[in-house]
Amino acid sequence: MRAFQILIDGFAISALYALGATGFTLIFGVSGVLNLSHGAIMVAAAVAAWAAASILNVGTYAGALIGVGVALLTAFATYFAVVKPIQDSRRIPNEEKEIFVLTGTLLWGIMIQEVIAYFFTNNAKTVLPIVDGVVEILGVRTPKNEIFTAIVCCFVIALLWLLVNRTRTGKAVLAASMNPRGVTLLGLELTNIYVVVWAIYGILAGIAGVLLGMFLGVSSYSVGPLTASAFSIVVLGGLGSVSGSLIAAFVVGYLETLTAYLISPAYRTIPALLLLVFVMYIRPQGLLGRR
Amino acid sequence: MKKRLSVALRISLGAAAAGALMTASGAALAADPIKIGVIAEAQAIAGASIPQAAQLAADEINANGGVDGRKIEIIGYDNHSSSADSVRAFQRAVNEDKVQVVIASYISEVVLALEPWASRLKTPFVTPGAASNEISKSVHADYEKNKYTFHGYLTSAALALSVCDGAKDLLVDKMHMKTAVIMSEDAAWTKPLDVGYEECLPKIGLKVLDHIRFSPDTTDFTPIFNKIEGSKPDVIITGISHVGVQPTVQWKNQQVPIPMFGISSQATNETFGKDTNQAAEGVLYQGVSGPGVAVTPKSVPFAEAFKKKFGNYPSYAGYTSYDEVYYIADAVKRAGSTDADKLVDALEKTDWEGTIGRVQFYGKDDPFTHSIKYGKGLITGLMLQWQDGKQSAVWPKDVAKVGVKFPSFIKLSN
Numbered sequence: 001m002r003a004f005q006i007l008i009d010g011f012a013i014s015a016l017y018a019l020g021a022t023g024f025t026l027i028f029g030v031s032g033v034l035n036l037s038h039g040a041i042m043v044a045a046a047v048a049a050w051a052a053a054s055i056l057n058v059g060t061y062a063g064a065l066i067g068v069g070v071a072l073l074t075a076f077a078t079y080f081a082v083v084k085p086i087q088d089s090r091r092i093p094n095e096e097k098e099i100f101v102l103t104g105t106l107l108w109g110i111m112i113q114e115v116i117a118y119f120f121t122n123n124a125k126t127v128l129p130i131v132d133g134v135v136e137i138l139g140v141r142t143p144k145n146e147i148f149t150a151i152v153c154c155f156v157i158a159l160l161w162l163l164v165n166r167t168r169t170g171k172a173v174l175a176a177s178m179n180p181r182g183v184t185l186l187g188l189e190l191t192n193i194y195v196v197v198w199a200i201y202g203i204l205a206g207i208a209g210v211l212l213g214m215f216l217g218v219s220s221y222s223v224g225p226l227t228a229s230a231f232s233i234v235v236l237g238g239l240g241s242v243s244g245s246l247i248a249a250f251v252v253g254y255l256e257t258l259t260a261y262l263i264s265p266a267y268r269t270i271p272a273l274l275l276l277v278f279v280m281y282i283r284p285q286g287l288l289g290r291r
Numbered sequence: 292m293k294k295r296l297s298v299a300l301r302i303s304l305g306a307a308a309a310g311a312l313m314t315a316s317g318a319a320l321a322a323d324p325i326k327i328g329v330i331a332e333a334q335a336i337a338g339a340s341i342p343q344a345a346q347l348a349a350d351e352i353n354a355n356g357g358v359d360g361r362k363i364e365i366i367g368y369d370n371h372s373s374s375a376d377s378v379r380a381f382q383r384a385v386n387e388d389k390v391q392v393v394i395a396s397y398i399s400e401v402v403l404a405l406e407p408w409a410s411r412l413k414t415p416f417v418t419p420g421a422a423s424n425e426i427s428k429s430v431h432a433d434y435e436k437n438k439y440t441f442h443g444y445l446t447s448a449a450l451a452l453s454v455c456d457g458a459k460d461l462l463v464d465k466m467h468m469k470t471a472v473i474m475s476e477d478a479a480w481t482k483p484l485d486v487g488y489e490e491c492l493p494k495i496g497l498k499v500l501d502h503i504r505f506s507p508d509t510t511d512f513t514p515i516f517n518k519i520e521g522s523k524p525d526v527i528i529t530g531i532s533h534v535g536v537q538p539t540v541q542w543k544n545q546q547v548p549i550p551m552f553g554i555s556s557q558a559t560n561e562t563f564g565k566d567t568n569q570a571a572e573g574v575l576y577q578g579v580s581g582p583g584v585a586v587t588p589k590s591v592p593f594a595e596a597f598k599k600k601f602g603n604y605p606s607y608a609g610y611t612s613y614d615e616v617y618y619i620a621d622a623v624k625r626a627g628s629t630d631a632d633k634l635v636d637a638l639e640k641t642d643w644e645g646t647i648g649r650v651q652f653y654g655k656d657d658p659f660t661h662s663i664k665y666g667k668g669l670i671t672g673l674m675l676q677w678q679d680g681k682q683s684a685v686w687p688k689d690v691a692k693v694g695v696k697f698p699s700f701i702k703l704s705n
Contacts, residue, residue, distance in 0.1 A: 009511075009514075117371075122371075123335055123336045123536055126536060126540040134546045141545065216511050257514070260513075260514040265515050
């Protein structure tokens with residue numbers, strides 16, 4: 001009974017982590033950007049979905065769409081206002097650009113967080129679930145919303161896989177992650193590929209944010225922990241490796257759930273972080289990392 | 292000769308200067324406003340009402356001519372729920388903005404950080420919403436040093452008593468409940484609260500089956516509710532303030548069949564309904580006042596005026612903050628001065644009928660020196676329940692308008 005409970009709860013949370021981390025790792029893989037405003041974009045999506053549904057009364061579906069739209073816009077703003085100017089700058093030496101992008105996106109994330117706290121308070125918001133009610137699965141009373149979350153996550157990840165492996169744009173993205181210089185030699189504009197990647201990222205982060213808002217709820221305080229969890233999942237899985245991130249997301253998700261159920265909810269995140277440190281010792285490139 | 296002259300000169304100069312100062316301060320007394328610094332969590336559900344309610348009280352007092360012709364000026368500081376920011380705000384309020392009294396915070400950790408600063412800067416300081424017993428215990432332990440701090444809200448010990456008093460009538464006598472699990476966040480204010488719960492729940496006939504303390508950072512409450520359900524209690528007794536929206540929404544989404552009853556600070560603000568998408572339905576929480584509840588003749592007019600001005604009914608700390616501005620003004624009037632020590636003396640003699648009941652402070656010899664008195668005829672607190680998207684009083688009988696009712700997923704065991 002308890003085992004089933006852990007299996008079901010762990011799956012939903014892991015799928016959500018996977019979705020959140022996929023976009024994060026994709027951007028790193030293609031453009032070498034570690035976007036530390038990741039958590040802020042997810043929270044912006046959830047709060048926008050909440051505000052649209054609760055304050056403007058647009059309904060659940062429209063609210064969710066608005067949430068994803070806001071994440072997409074915020075992702076573009078992150079790229080065009082923060083990341084691109086740093087990448088294009090002639091005054092910042094090339095070898096220091098990664099640090100500048102890291103600092104820039106971190107500060108950008110804090111700015112988004114403060115704006116959200118200013119307008120919508122720092123209390124948690126929850127997005128009205130698209131599906132309501134509970135069902136019994138293997139004797140475990142499971143909210144339908146939890147199942148919905150897991151299904152959407154898996155579906156979106158599958159869609160992403162199709163996009164990357166089966167379409168021309170996707171193949172260009174894949175190529176850019178392997179060899180950016182080669183891609184430009186083939187006559188593809190690298191900036192266009194980056195824009196596509198940021199668009200995919202924005203949609204993924206938006207869906208993850210809205211689903212998280214429905215499943216657990218978010219507040220402006222969640223910005224830091226969400227960035228940190230995506231970061232540790234991606235580092236554990238191997239920076240830039242999408243499949244590594246997927247595996248790592250499930251490892252972290254289940255480890256957290258196991259800890260919460262079997263030891264104490266208060267220590268939830270600790271074993272996963274210890275595992276991260278351990279993996280860093282024995283395999284610095286992460287589970288499926290290339291470097 | 293020359294030296295003697297200069298001494299005489301100095302004395303006369305000094306006397307003249309002193310005279311000038313005295314007239315200046317005399318003039319100041321008549322015209323200068325009484326400055327109250329309000330340091331609060333403007334971005335949190337429970338804290339947002341603090342500066343708003345204080346301003347409302349000041350506006351009303353000023354519209355009625357102020358205190359002996361002096362207006363009340365509220366100077367607000369947002370502390371971002373941080374102790375460090377609050378200490379800086381306190382220093383700035385006293386040293387730069389020259390406030391004479393400070394009202395600050397609903398978070399015990401913040402208030403405990405400010406208490407030594409009230410002593411150092413000799414500035415009377417009242418908290419509208421923190422609960423930790425330690426606040427007033429420190430005043431008792433070192434009265435001369437800490438007498439500047441006043442606890443304008445119930446101590447955790449009193450809160451536990453209030454919850455138990457309500458639980459006895461509503462849960463034990465009416466619904467014949469026998470068992471409970473305590474669920475509280477790990478924070479300074481819940482330590483004495485839990486001690487109080489552990490002590491008074493068995494006395495009223497509720498056996499405590501389990502006691503769960505969780506980190507205020509918790510976002511996923513599934514394992515916690517799961518554990519609670521495992522021990523099959525009749526009721527969950529809550530002690531939550533930093534969290535509120537997430538456990539409430541997850542309780543509803545997961546259809547946890549056990550009612551929640553106790554302290555839930557965020558639920559005291561009307562905005563909680565929207566923040567939880569009405570998942571609050573059925574939540575029972577302790578309050579000092581509430582919308583439409585005539586605890587005193589002042590309660591309802593205040594709540595309505597607040598709603599008219601700010602668009603929502605206040606949180607519990609709004610009621611206390613509003614009362615505080617009034618009884619500070621009253622103390623200034625009685626003291627005839629804003630001198631810190633005279634003001635402390637006057638505040639100690641406070642006997643003010645506010646929106647939450649009759650406010651008096653425990654004296655020097657009571658263990659909770661400078662905390663507001665709990666008891667019949669003073670402040671007893673009440674129990675409210677979210678019903679049909681509204682907060683309704685369900686206890687005590689004299690203010691209750693409706694009976695307790697639960698959403699359909701709640702399965703009462705008796």
